[in-house]
Amino acid sequence: MHRTIFDTPIVNTTLRGISLAFLKVTGWKIEGxxxxGVTKCVVIAAPHTSNWDLPYTLMVAYVLRLQIYWMGKSSIFSFPFGPLMRWLGGIAVNRSQASNLVDSCAQxxxxxxxxxxxxxxxxxxxSKTRYWKTGFYYIALQAQVPIVMAYMDYSRKLSGLGPLFYPTGDIEKDMVAIKAFYAPFKGKNADQFETPPENP
Structure with a gap:
């Protein structure tokens, strides 16, 4: 994986201090x-309802000392923002090639x-969506790494890491358990986030 802001000397230490201070002043609590020993994992980022999720996610990652990478639509990596987005941990994805994306991420x-x-x-x-994408699940399953259930609740200003979840291969059963964990959390635009019990 490419070098990111999270493993850049001096910058890392400075931005962690700024993140800690900002979250404390604005009333956010970080837990978990x-x-x-968990060096590789897939982190669920939910609820995802606003552009504000990215900067908050980056700050929380600094506080929790994570080495995160994130996937974003390829258009935000266009010139002149591409190098900056990659330095922030971004990986450009083509959403029309979802199956190849899962395989390549797992590899x-x-x-x-x-x-x-x-x-x-x-x-x-x-945007408002009723059904979850399952790419995160299959990436973890193929790579044989755990899923970390991370959350961001704007209503309570609470963010952090929940328990590890090891996919069993029974996606219907596993998704019920995962969605049940996320049911109490509210995104910035809460009406755009739903955790229905079943996939289509």
């Missing part, structure tokens, strides 16, 4: 931590040296 996780915490928003969009 990544268990020791990159397996091959990567060092810590890789791949953040994937299950809704795949900031």
């Amino acid at each position: 931590s990544l268990p020791a 990159e996780l397996v091959k990567a040296d060092g810590a890789v915490h791949l953040v994937v928003p299950p809704e795949g969009t900031r």
